[in-house]
Amino acid sequence: MNCLENSERFFINGQWVLPSAPDEKSIINPATEEPCGHIALAQVQDVNRAVEAADAAFGAWSNTTCAERLEILGRIPSIYQRRAEEMAQAISLEMGAPITLARESQTTAGLAHIEETLNALRHYQFEECLDDILITHEPIGVAGLITPWNWPMNQIACKVMPALAAGCTVVLKPSEVAPLSAVIFTEILQEAGLPAGVYNMVQGEGTVAGDALARHSLVSVVSFTGSTQAGIAVAQAAAPTVKRVLQELGGKSANIIFPDTDFADAVERGAQECFGNSGQSCDAPTRMLVPHDLMEKAMEIAAKVAQSLRIGNPADSLTEIGPVVSSTQFNRIQTLIEKGTAQGAILAAGGVGRPAGLMQGYYVRPTVFGHVTPDMVIAQEEIFGPVLSIMGYADEDDAIRLANSTPYGLAAYVQSGSLERARRVARKLRAGTVTLNGAAWTVKAPFGGYGLSGNGRECSRFGIAEFLETKAIIGYGVDPQAH
Template sequence: MQTWIDPANPLPSTTSLSNSMTATSQFPNFPISLTRLYINGEWRDAANGKTFEVIDPTTEAVVAQVAEGTQADAEAAIASAHRAFEQGGWGQMNGHERGEILWRVGDLFLKYGEELAFLQAKEMGRLFTDSMAIDIPHLSNVFHYFAGWASKIEGSVKQTTKGLHTYTLREPLGVIAAITPFNFPLILSIHKFAPALAAGNTIVHKPASSTPLSALKVAEIMQEAGVPDGVFNVVPGPGSTVGHTLSTHPDVHKVAITGSTASGIRVIKDSADTLKHLTMELGGKSANIIFADADLDAAAETAYYGMFYNKGEICYAGSRMLIERSVYDEVLERVVKWAKQTKVGDPLDPRSQMGPIANKSEYENVLRYMEVGKQDGARLVSGGKAVDIGTGRGYFVEPTVFADVNSDMTIAREETFGPILSVIPFDNFEDAIRIANSNQYGLVAGVHTRDIKKAHRAAASLKAGTVWVNTWGRFDPSSPFGGYKMSGYGRENGQEALEFYLQTKTVWVDLS
């Protein structure tokens, strides 16, 4: 997976996938029918019958009323997952059989790709073309990758004392709670589902309250693929009830969360009494360093996409762009040009390059940070306000660039989670590394240089879980991802992810 279309294409979200839509001027459309909880293989209403509204951030219209899970519903889902783990055959199933089911899940993501892309556009404003070009193939690849691992989970024989036979078993943990955010509803969820299921665990998923529709479609895909009842459950609802129940219940053995650092800390505290296993993929305020010896055109373009892709609603957004002082104005000019040319519009329109902010509260927060940047004395060189795309509706904002930012400013310290780029000058290699590492977060970092020795020195010096050199946003199912410092711990993707969904049992047999 890469997080943007080839930068040589001046309209990065206008791909061949959308040619038919362009020709007919028809946007994709699918009925929204999955609005109930999915527990033990059944679609059911909330225990108290309550629902909540899902709002289209493009039109501000209600697109669905979804069952609002309660504590009782969360407990029912946990009980279902616990029974499926303890009494069902999923964890004990032959790894090849489990892998075959997961492979079918991967195939079905391709079959239902357009519907999934449509649902993401309607619930959080993700560009349909980006979903089709990037998300859907990645979902399929991740499930196919971990389907292969399901039959390769093995223990080992240990050489211990003579007369003793010692070996290890790799066993699943049990019930996994997957708590996921609104910004990449599908990708950030399947990064948890695929390794957890491959290892033989069962799942209760709590999606973000603003993005339950794609999650419920995934439940239908799991059902169609043959995932046994109770192995996969979905309970949309508030974090204060559903999320808290998952984090505290003794029959939940692990919580895997992607979210803000504050949300992660709450889960850690809630889960402490039951000593749950945890994977924390949390916030970021990532530095993207451009040295004077870089290919400046490529670096500026990459930095633009690294910040403004998916409206800047990305934990790994390159929201701090560090430019060596001797080329500062030159690179800044290039990035500002890209920002000003961005077409903000309906995410279902193949001509759009940036859709709306995902929901009203995030929209208001992004606008607040734009004002904070101005008040702190940063130099606004592009954007800085809301956008009307001609409908008078929707949560649209301009791609915003602040220059002459320093590390003490709020917009350089806090995760703004929107299209706000802070541009910071630096003097030399040591200065760049110092500024990059001065932040509390450590999710990712970027380095742009033609000097391979400098690139390796920088990668070794940066306190981040991922370092991209002369690129940004590259992912693959085989490559682990996760943070340092306040960006969390644990890893998703790769063989490393499996380790966080397994536990080791050592068996000693006396042969004397």
């Protein structure tokens, strides 16, 4: 892959540059547990250099017109499409996504955000008049963007593009676990011809590079996606400079299935969505809520889904579930599966250990627990692996209570044969996104959470708005010559 040439460099002020100190990290292929490349790790001085470049470029970029930004950013989609296969191969290699998923979901999600942001920018109202007041929405400043490994292009595109569209300049710190896709993305933006310093990228550890970015006095906004624990650390680092902090954090999303729907189909779809991307999606429907008297039926259906999935080599186009991303994740998932059993949940499928025949790679058995109660760890903690917890409820009010019984509130799902009921229940759920009856994912909807799932919203015009500051100019419409 030609991206490896730049994987040990940073992109600062329009050029690929060497790190200030020789420090690097191996990129581990989770399917083989062997290194597949290396990246340089940024030190504080590298982050400072990138932020200073972004700050120097901010004056000119923030004063471009919407049309000028559209002309430059509009070059990105065609270049991205040309390199789509290379992007998919990088994502599959670095984080273990099956190649079909990497092509059809991971890579295309990035393109969808790019195109939707451009569309939103074409129609965005940056100014409005209120009596004699001009309300302007102006770029906030340098944006520090810290992105995760589980949906690398989805998260990079839905942060970088809105920030640039708003008129901000950017320093991106992608995940050091899955960094190759970020190198390709950076090469795409370089080819698109963004002015020097408008977009910068440094690789590095969150505790060093991410912390330095969050603390920097010239950074006006930090957008972070990752664990709740890491999000708290970012917010604490940012607090002394009183910068805006946007966080898309963990989730423990409920999927309420009512008996008036096609129950078997709803359970099957819910299990498949939980296990997708090896369970490594923050909005995965990991808590399935079903009527008490349908618990055994739900366990049976979900277990069949778990047992039918093709698990194996991500490079095989027929593979449905690849490995989880790292040994750290694998071990954490194993521990939580053990806790589920120890606390009395009924194991319907899967369990600890690797799937049969897979002795190498961070492969996890798709696991289904039934009779899960709210006090259990697997009902409260984000597992971030292919583990489904099925919980029973008594009635509609009880289902809503259970759905809202965790400190998270990123997403929720409702399946009902009555649209009126689905709508009613959705309004009572404390979640940033509620999907009814299997409606399709869309980049037009704002994405973000309540509670420990974070704050702020991403996607489309909602994402652009987060990188803008509001100014009121009072008396703007009053001509002093008229007095």
